[in-house]
Amino acid sequence: MTEHNAYFITIHGRENFPSTMTKEEEQIMQEHFLCLKGLTEINKLILAGRNLENDFGYIILKIESLDETKALMDDDPSVKSGVMNPTFYPFRVALLNCK
Numbered sequence: 001m002t003e004h005n006a007y008f009i010t011i012h013g014r015e016n017f018p019s020t021m022t023k024e025e026e027q028i029m030q031e032h033f034l035c036l037k038g039l040t041e042i043n044k045l046i047l048a049g050r051n052l053e054n055d056f057g058y059i060i061l062k063i064e065s066l067d068e069t070k071a072l073m074d075d076d077p078s079v080k081s082g083v084m085n086p087t088f089y090p091f092r093v094a095l096l097n098c099k
Contacts, residue, residue, distance in 0.1 A: 003090065004064065004092045005062065005064060005091075005092055005093055006060050006090075006092070007063055007066065007088050007091055008060050008088075008089040008090075009058070009060070009073065009086050009089070010058060010086070011056065011057040011059060011078070011085065011086045012087075013078075013083055014055070016055065017055045018050075028077050028078055028081050028083050029078060032084070035077060039061065039072065044072065045059070045060075045062070046093065057084070060091060060093070
C-alpha cells in the first residue's frame with residue numbers, strides 16, 4: 001500500500017482574487033469549474049472548494065501519481081491561462097463522509 005492515495009492541491013491567484021476578477025477571468029473560472037466537474041464524473045475528484053477568508057481554493061484528487069495529478073491540473077483552464085497556480089501535497093484520505 002502506498003503512503004498516500006490522493007493529492008491535496010492548493011490553488012491560488014493573485015492577491016484579492018476572486019473579488020477583482022476581470023470578465024475574461026470570470027469566463028476562465030467558469031471553465032475551471034466545468035473542468036473540475038468533469039473530474040468528478042470520471043471519479044478523480046474527491047473535493048473542491050474555496051476558502052472564503054483568503055484567495056485559496058482546495059482540491060483533493062484521488063490519484064496516486066504526481067505526474068498524472070500535474071498533467072490534469074496543467075490541463076485546467078485556470079492553470080493553463082496563468083490565472084491560478086497549484087501547489088501539490090501527497091495526501092491520505094482516512095475518513096470520508098459524504099452524506
